[in-house]
């Protein structure tokens with residue numbers, strides 16, 4: 001990771017101010033049913049986070065040459081299963097296309113990612129495989145992530161409503177010019193968080209870190 005950061009987030013904020021009005025128009029153009037269903041099923045806080053991830057995913061997509069429409073869709077749907085209970089999430093996952101290992105199955109905060117990918121297909125009629133895959137991997141990451149997968153993974157951590165954590169300014173600053181270094185810093189930060197909580201870091205996240213280092 002580069003040793004020197006401009007720690008005041010100014011470039012990130014400037015970029016957000018330049019792109020977010022366009023991002024909001026793109027979100028407004030989404031099917032109103034989908035927005036209404038997200039708003040109905042998610043908490044107020046989670047819905048605000050969802051809009052923040054969609055805006056930030058669009059910004060990153062424009063910055064790093066990815067389709068903003070796909071980023072918008074993946075950002076909006078990434079946490080669509082977040083309010084489901086565990087049994088319903090497992091029902092969605094079982095028999096789906098996604099392999100979900102024991103560690104993910106045992107932690108609700110990880111389970112909503114594969115469950116969300118299934119729900120996005122079944123309920124929100126999302127058929128774009130790249131979008132579904134970005135939803136599926138947004139919590140733990142994996143080796144060989146696509147640009148869209150990296151964008152949603154990163155946007156989830158740095159969206160403007162995210163409660164500040166140690167290192168967020170540096171990650172936001174990196175996200176202006178260097179997607180891979182920003183994703184690496186985000187993954188390292190999530191490992192620190194899981195370790196602090198006494199949890200088990202998913203091997204996918206460690207693979208991601210090794211690959212980007």
Ligand SMILES: [Fe+2]
Nearest residue numbers: 078079138139
């Ligand atoms: Fe999530």
Ligand SMILES: [Fe+2]
Nearest residue numbers: 049078079156
């Ligand atoms: Fe999220």
